[in-house]
Amino acid sequence: MRAQGVTLGPALRQLTAQFRANRPQAVITLARGSSDHAATFGRHLIETRLGIVTGSAEPSVRSVYGASPDMTHMVCIAISQSGRSPDLIASAAAARRAGALVIALVNDPASPLAAGADLVLDLGAGSESAVAATKSFICTLTALARLVACWADDDDLGNALDALPTTLSSSVQLDFQQGVAVLREAAHLYVIGRGPGLSVAQEAALKLKETCRLHAEAVSAAEILHGPIAIAEPGFPVLAFCQDDDSRPGLARAVDTLLEKGARVLQIGGSPLGATAHLPLPATTASLQPIVAIQAFYWMALQTAIARGIDPDRPAGLQKVTQTT
Numbered sequence: 324m325r326a327q328g329v330t331l332g333p334a335l336r337q338l339t340a341q342f343r344a345n346r347p348q349a350v351i352t353l354a355r356g357s358s359d360h361a362a363t364f365g366r367h368l369i370e371t372r373l374g375i376v377t378g379s380a381e382p383s384v385r386s387v388y389g390a391s392p393d394m395t396h397m398v399c400i401a402i403s404q405s406g407r408s409p410d411l412i413a414s415a416a417a418a419r420r421a422g423a424l425v426i427a428l429v430n431d432p433a434s435p436l437a438a439g440a441d442l443v444l445d446l447g448a449g450s451e452s453a454v455a456a457t458k459s460f461i462c463t464l465t466a467l468a469r470l471v472a473c474w475a476d477d478d479d480l481g482n483a484l485d486a487l488p489t490t491l492s493s494s495v496q497l498d499f500q501q502g503v504a505v506l507r508e509a510a511h512l513y514v515i516g517r518g519p520g521l522s523v524a525q526e527a528a529l530k531l532k533e534t535c536r537l538h539a540e541a542v543s544a545a546e547i548l549h550g551p552i553a554i555a556e557p558g559f560p561v562l563a564f565c566q567d568d569d570s571r572p573g574l575a576r577a578v579d580t581l582l583e584k585g586a587r588v589l590q591i592g593g594s595p596l597g598a599t600a601h602l603p604l605p606a607t608t609a610s611l612q613p614i615v616a617i618q619a620f621y622w623m624a625l626q627t628a629i630a631r632g633i634d635p636d637r638p639a640g641l642q643k644v645t646q647t648t
Contacts, residue, residue: 563578
């Protein structure tokens with residue numbers, strides 16, 4: 324990831340200089356699938372570290388309904404691994420016409436999405452051959468964190484990002500059998516998280532569907548007590564992504580309630596909460612703990628798919644570029 328930081332450096336300096344000279348009133352993200360989960364991570368960092376209102380735009384508002392809300396003095400961050408999804412291309416073009424500064428985070432700087440943007444941030448993940456994108460997702464989270472670190476002039480976050488490659492390398496050496504044991508025979512489960520951890524809970528739920536043919540639903544730890552808790556029963560599996568920040572007490576309450584109902588809770592990351600099982604992760608700053616957590620989860624999902632007799636590289640009914648209009 325250090326190499327990514329070096330690659331992104333000139334574009335980030337240009338971008339942040341423009342932001343500081345003309346502070347945007349709001350930031351809007353455009354994305355689908357894994358890229359939209361990454362956008363959840365970026366929105367959290369932008370709001371908590373920069374204090375700028377950030378929201379997710381619905382591509383269909385423009386690509387299907389033809390509406391064009393005024394986006395003057397706004398930044399639109401369009402995120403896509405391929406940069407070739409028709410609805411994102413159309414929506415980014417509409418945002419630009421509506422007055423937004425459009426930034427494309429793509430893994431292909433020659434893609435149509437990049438061609439229509441004001442500025443391109445190349446993820447630099449290299450060829451993503453898997454249908455269920457993994458390394459490009461991690462690079463997207465890292466690029467968003469670097470954008471925020473540069474924009475906020477946050478040396479602590481920047482230094483933690485420089486150390487991240489070593490931390491990620493350590494995470495693949497963990498023993499994932501506790502997680503595989505929880506997931507191997509499951510039919511349904513919840514994946515919970517809060518704050519920046521919600522983004523990787525969303526991503527984990529999607530990857531379990533794609534690679535393990537396992538019905539998984541991502542739920543905010545704040546929302547699970549507002550109804551979804553009702554279907555948790557003895558033995559019901561739950562993955563809980565945790566980072567050691569201000570979200571921890573709320574996540575702990577959700578875990579305690581799930582355990583009282585007899586659920587089997589596997590905690591990934593963070594200090595132990597008393598869950599049924601806990602997968603500790605190599606240390607990093609709280610804002611980056613979700614990146615390490617999803618790297619570890621990917622390896623656990625791979626082993627789970629194999630244990631369930633499924634080829635994770637050939638998800639049923641999926642293709643590399645999703646042609647959403």
